[in-house]
Amino acid sequence: AQTVTQSQPEMSVQEAETVTLSCTYDTSESDYYLFWYKQPPSRQMILVIRQEAYKQQNATENRFSVNFQKAAKSFSLKISDSQLGDAAMYFCAYRSPPNFGNEKLTFGTGTRLTIIP
Amino acid sequence: EPEVTQTPSHQVTQMGQEVILRCVPISNHLYFYWYRQILGQKVEFLVSFYNNEISEKSEIFDDQFSVERPDGSNFTLKIRSTKLEDSAMYFCATSDSYNEQFFGPGTRLTVL
Numbered sequence: 001a002q003t004v005t006q007s008q009p010e011m012s013v014q015e016a017e018t019v020t021l022s023c024t025y026d027t028s029e030s031d032y033y034l035f036w037y038k039q040p041p042s043r044q045m046i047l048v049i050r051q052e053a054y055k056q057q058n059a060t061e062n063r064f065s066v067n068f069q070k071a072a073k074s075f076s077l078k079i080s081d082s083q084l085g086d087a088a089m090y091f092c093a094y095r096s097p098p099n100f101g102n103e104k105l106t107f108g109t110g111t112r113l114t115i116i117p
Numbered sequence: 118e119p120e121v122t123q124t125p126s127h128q129v130t131q132m133g134q135e136v137i138l139r140c141v142p143i144s145n146h147l148y149f150y151w152y153r154q155i156l157g158q159k160v161e162f163l164v165s166f167y168n169n170e171i172s173e174k175s176e177i178f179d180d181q182f183s184v185e186r187p188d189g190s191n192f193t194l195k196i197r198s199t200k201l202e203d204s205a206m207y208f209c210a211t212s213d214s215y216n217e218q219f220f221g222p223g224t225r226l227t228v229l
């Protein structure tokens with residue numbers, strides 16, 4: 001079974017600075033998807049960014065980018081120019097390769113990000 | 118923008134009572150999921166559903182739980198006899214393929 005580990009329960013960053021959240025995972029599969037979800041106090045789960053394992057290029061979405069190291073099974077999230085609205089719980093998630101489209105997400109334990117004004 | 122909706126937003130029930138949580142998927146989505154998040158913990162997979170049958174279920178999804186699409190639009194999660202430990206946030210998620218899963222806003226279930 002796949003496992004996802006987030007070793008930083010809490011992180012804080014000054015507004016406008018850059019922060020990196022860590023995630024490692026364990027799998028024997030060669031093809032898979034990785035995601036970062038944001039959960040603000042409302043508890044809604046919001047997709048931040050995703051990465052397909054077969055793609056060597058790191059995904060980027062505006063101020064959010066990832067550092068995907070497949071051999072190391074590492075998938076970190078970098079948030080540039082941090083804003084107060086980025087304060088939330090961030091979950092790393094793993095999804096198995098396509099198989100009739102019903103693959104579950106396996107989540108890490110989350111990192112609570114605080115933005116310091 | 119299409120979104121997944123869930124009702125109710127908050128359900129309070131007595132231990133031993135049955136509850137039904139409802140989800141309205143995005144209209145062209147065919148793959149449905151329920152996840153659970155106990156307060157302060159990670160999100161856990163419960164069950165996936167495709168073509169009117171369960172595709173996969175976790176060890177959490179025991180005989181007390183069931184899912185169905187009663188009218189072709191709603192997707193429901195039923196807990197037959199609630200326990201205190203069922204108190205959690207329940208998220209519905211839907212997908213049109215093996216890409217992104219879209220999450221609903223969740224139902225907070227409180228079992229007293």
